[in-house]
Amino acid sequence: MLRNYLAAALRNLDRNGFYGAISIAGLALGLTAAILTYLYVGSELAYDRFVEDSAHAFVVTSELRSPGQAQVVSDYAPAWIARQIPSAISQASATARLAYDQVSLRRGSVAAPEELAWVDPTFFSIVRLPAIAGDPSVALADPAGVVITRSLARKYFGVDAPIGETIELDGRQILRVGAVLADLPSETHLTQQIFASGRASFSRLTRIDSAPSADAGYATWLVTSQPEQPVKARFETVRLRTYIRLRNPDQAPAAAMALNRLIADGAIGRGLPPGSSVRLNLVPLTSLHLENFRGANLGAGDVRASRGGLIGLVATASLVLGLAVVNLVNLTTAQAAERAVEVGVRKVAGARRRDLFIQFVGEASLQVITATALAIALVELSLPALNAFLGKSMSFPYWSNPTAGLALAACVVVLSLAAGGYPGVVLSAFRPAQALKGGAVVPAGPSGVRFALVVGQFTVLIGLVVAVSVVWMQTGYATGQGLRMDTEQVLVVQATPCRSAFEAEVRRLPGVRAAACSSRNLLGLDDFDPVKNVMDANVAGGPTAHADMGLVDQDWFSLYGITPLAGRLFSRDRGKDELPVQNYPELQRGSVVINLAAARALGFSTPAAALGRQVQVGPGYGEFEIVGVTPDTTLDLKSARVKATFFLVDFANYPADQVLSIKLDGDQIPETLRTIDQLWRNSGQAGEIRRQFLDDYVQRLYVATIRQGVLVSVLCGLALLLACMGLLGLASFTAQRRTKEIGVRRALGASRQAILQMLIWQFTKPVLLACLISWPIAALVMRSWLDGFAYRIELSPLIFLAAGLAALFVACATVLTHALRVVSRRPVEALRHE
Numbered sequence: 001m002l003r004n005y006l007a008a009a010l011r012n013l014d015r016n017g018f019y020g021a022i023s024i025a026g027l028a029l030g031l032t033a034a035i036l037t038y039l040y041v042g043s044e045l046a047y048d049r050f051v052e053d054s055a056h057a058f059v060v061t062s063e064l065r066s067p068g069q070a071q072v073v074s075d076y077a078p079a080w081i082a083r084q085i086p087s088a089i090s091q092a093s094a095t096a097r098l099a100y101d102q103v104s105l106r107r108g109s110v111a112a113p114e115e116l117a118w119v120d121p122t123f124f125s126i127v128r129l130p131a132i133a134g135d136p137s138v139a140l141a142d143p144a145g146v147v148i149t150r151s152l153a154r155k156y157f158g159v160d161a162p163i164g165e166t167i168e169l170d171g172r173q174i175l176r177v178g179a180v181l182a183d184l185p186s187e188t189h190l191t192q193q194i195f196a197s198g199r200a201s202f203s204r205l206t207r208i209d210s211a212p213s214a215d216a217g218y219a220t221w222l223v224t225s226q227p228e229q230p231v232k233a234r235f236e237t238v239r240l241r242t243y244i245r246l247r248n249p250d251q252a253p254a255a256a257m258a259l260n261r262l263i264a265d266g267a268i269g270r271g272l273p274p275g276s277s278v279r280l281n282l283v284p285l286t287s288l289h290l291e292n293f294r295g296a297n298l299g300a301g302d303v304r305a306s307r308g309g310l311i312g313l314v315a316t317a318s319l320v321l322g323l324a325v326v327n328l329v330n331l332t333t334a335q336a337a338e339r340a341v342e343v344g345v346r347k348v349a350g351a352r353r354r355d356l357f358i359q360f361v362g363e364a365s366l367q368v369i370t371a372t373a374l375a376i377a378l379v380e381l382s383l384p385a386l387n388a389f390l391g392k393s394m395s396f397p398y399w400s401n402p403t404a405g406l407a408l409a410a411c412v413v414v415l416s417l418a419a420g421g422y423p424g425v426v427l428s429a430f431r432p433a434q435a436l437k438g439g440a441v442v443p444a445g446p447s448g449v450r451f452a453l454v455v456g457q458f459t460v461l462i463g464l465v466v467a468v469s470v471v472w473m474q475t476g477y478a479t480g481q482g483l484r485m486d487t488e489q490v491l492v493v494q495a496t497p498c499r500s501a502f503e504a505e506v507r508r509l510p511g512v513r514a515a516a517c518s519s520r521n522l523l524g525l526d527d528f529d530p531v532k533n534v535m536d537a538n539v540a541g542g543p544t545a546h547a548d549m550g551l552v553d554q555d556w557f558s559l560y561g562i563t564p565l566a567g568r569l570f571s572r573d574r575g576k577d578e579l580p581v582q583n584y585p586e587l588q589r590g591s592v593v594i595n596l597a598a599a600r601a602l603g604f605s606t607p608a609a610a611l612g613r614q615v616q617v618g619p620g621y622g623e624f625e626i627v628g629v630t631p632d633t634t635l636d637l638k639s640a641r642v643k644a645t646f647f648l649v650d651f652a653n654y655p656a657d658q659v660l661s662i663k664l665d666g667d668q669i670p671e672t673l674r675t676i677d678q679l680w681r682n683s684g685q686a687g688e689i690r691r692q693f694l695d696d697y698v699q700r701l702y703v704a705t706i707r708q709g710v711l712v713s714v715l716c717g718l719a720l721l722l723a724c725m726g727l728l729g730l731a732s733f734t735a736q737r738r739t740k741e742i743g744v745r746r747a748l749g750a751s752r753q754a755i756l757q758m759l760i761w762q763f764t765k766p767v768l769l770a771c772l773i774s775w776p777i778a779a780l781v782m783r784s785w786l787d788g789f790a791y792r793i794e795l796s797p798l799i800f801l802a803a804g805l806a807a808l809f810v811a812c813a814t815v816l817t818h819a820l821r822v823v824s825r826r827p828v829e830a831l832r833h834e
Contacts, residue, residue, distance in 0.1 A: 027367065032382065035379050148194045219237055220237065473799075474792060499553075516558075520657040567626070594630075
């Protein structure tokens with residue numbers, strides 16, 4: 001019997017090769033999309049699961065709320081928390097801190113800037129990374145010890161295990177390699193390749209612990225003395241992460257409560273605006289990649305996944321696969337009339353309905369198995385390009401991984417039943433007598449089911465078109481128009497102090513159009529600063545604003561193309577614009593430019609109303625005249641609203657990190673960059689130059705959104721193709737069923753145009769109904785997605801109308817050729833039909 005089933009299935013495929021090819025190709029594409037999405041989502045959910053015993057490792061995160069400021073949620077915890085954990089949490093078997101640092105490394109002729117992590121010696125007892133040489137924990141017990149990855153060892157030493165070799169740090173300190181780690185996979189939160197002992201006297205952790213404020217407060221500041229500079233000390237906020245290892249992971253909620261009891265006395269609020277509050281949480285190490293951090297710039301290096309985005313991708317891929325199955329159902333039922341005689345003969349010969357059902361499910365299984373084989377081949381061909389695009393190393397080991405193999409087999413079974421079940425029920429229900437009479441036989445299944453399937457296809461298609469449009473419009477807004485500043489061909493160099501011989505030489509280069517100094521917090525380049533340089537400010541009789549202080553020189557606004565909303569910007573011709581060295585306790589007096597957020601926070605109804613007003617900043621800083629108001633500008637439109645910001649020209653007193661922005665003319669950029677690098681070395685600056693193009697940085701900030709947009713766009717393209725296939729099936733079925741009706745209409749004088757309108761209207765109805773269903777759902781989903789951005793586009797009705805019109809155009813274009821062929825037949829040929 002199986003042989004007969006197989007022979008019948010092959011004969012049917014041979015007789016209807018075109019429809020069979022469409023069905024198999026559609027299923028293959030749908031399966032390919034589903035498998036690749038499964039691999040990507042699995043990779044995103046696998047972060048840090050390679051760490052040995054990762055279920056016991058947790059990270060302390062914090063939520064900071066301050067009046068008038070956006071909520072800050074980050075993986076930061078105050079430095080002193082780690083010292084309190086052993087006595088406060090009985091379940092904690094180990095705790096360790098990791099502090100970020102940007103350094104320069106040199107070994108012989110090889111020198112480069114690197115991101116380094118200062119860690120406590122207990123770090124590798126919590127985050128147990130695989131080592132290929134040495135013992136990481138023992139290596140960090142040495143104050144000069146350092147642990148590096150295999151790739152970094154090859155880069156600087158040319159060998160895999162340079163145990164005992166030394167490397168120079170920032171041209172001043174010597175570190176000794178004590179252990180080498182295997183290269184970390186892409187699925188890890190750790191972006192560093194070098195881990196240095198926090199016990200070193202010059203490490204950030206040692207300096208933090210020896211600071212006067214090490215036992216209190218929220219923000220962790222480092223103060224570096226620089227007596228040879230006009231500003232005698234340099235301040236920087238340290239991004240510091242705290243790890244905990246719990247004996248029992250189920251006790252994490254209780255441990256988090258114990259952490260928050262540590263800050264209940266209010267000591268953590270020192271240095272924060274009055275009314276601020278902090279809450280600490282424990283996040284599993286394997287969930288850190290999925291946390292929704294916001295409000296503090298964690299830098300472009302932290303590419304995080306969104307749980308909602310992953311769910312959306314899974315749902316989209318499932319819908320695309322569902323469309324492929326719907327196509328098989330539509331195309332199978334469209335061929336029902338051609339198989340009516342076959343069904344009638346089989347029933348007369350004694351075949352039961354169950355036997356016929358098994359036959360049709362078996363035929364569907366044959367197509368599903370063939371499509372699965374094609375999908376596996378497409379996956380193998382697509383993976384290299386997808387890995388390159390996503391920066392991953394995914395594979396599909398279905399032949400060696402039992403879980404993947406069983407999942408694939410289960411998918412084949414489910415798809416076979418889903419694709420063959422309904423056609424099997426419909427086709428096996430034909431009555432032998434009617435079938436053997438010949439002529440057209442309408443399937444027993446209701447035509448409304450096929451109509452509903454096409455409506456479902458276009459509902460999905462319209463929703464995906466809306467989603468793709470919104471994602472790309474928001475991405476374009478976030479990386480272009482929404483920035484409100486010109487970032488094209490702007491190179492940013494980290495240089496503290498910025499005003500130097502290097503800056504003066506750069507301004508004179510032929511390939512440089514402009515250069516300007518500013519504080520780093522205004523651009524937030526890979527910089528963590530949850531509170532920044534916040535001071536209270538108020539105008540007499542007005543509210544108090546908590547404002548960030550930003551340092552700029554007179555050319556900064558023009559370099560970034562920022563024009564004032566009211567008033568003027570700083571000028572070198574106005575002596576009061578640049579502040580002199582402050583003689584404490586005397587107040588500074590001069591000019592200040594504020595942004596729109598600051599103007600609103602100070603209580604001004606319009607930007608012009610702020611001009612000429614005196615604003616007190618402090619306590620104990622100064623009294624300034626507001627001379628201009630600028631738009632709110634930021635590179636990161638996703639994390640938080642722009643804070644109230646005061647811009648000052650105060651290079652004599654500003655103690656925090658500074659950067660030099662360089663506007664290139666676009667000609668001979670490689671040559672200009674080499675000249676800038678040489679100037680850096682010749683000017684005696686410490687370490688290797690750390691520079692980046694601002695456009696590249698902005699693109700990296702939104703790399704997750706861009707990747708999501710590309711993936712959804714590809715899925716939308718597949719949905720479009722599959723929807724066209726589904727319409728083709730419905731058009732074929734309709735034309736077959738209504739051939740005689742069309743002939744009668746033509747014989748009675750109906751024009752081709754009238755019949756075309758009738759047929760096209762039939763295919764327009766499901767699209768219009770799909771619009772009514774899809775629009776509100778798409779609006780709800782995309783509004784929720786946009787809520788993840790601090791600045792976002794508006795959902796215009798035109799987006800939804802355009803998506804509906806696009807679907808209508810696809811429907812009409814798909815069936816028009818087929819409809820033209822039907823109406824072009826002579827009426828006598830149609831009347832002979834059946």
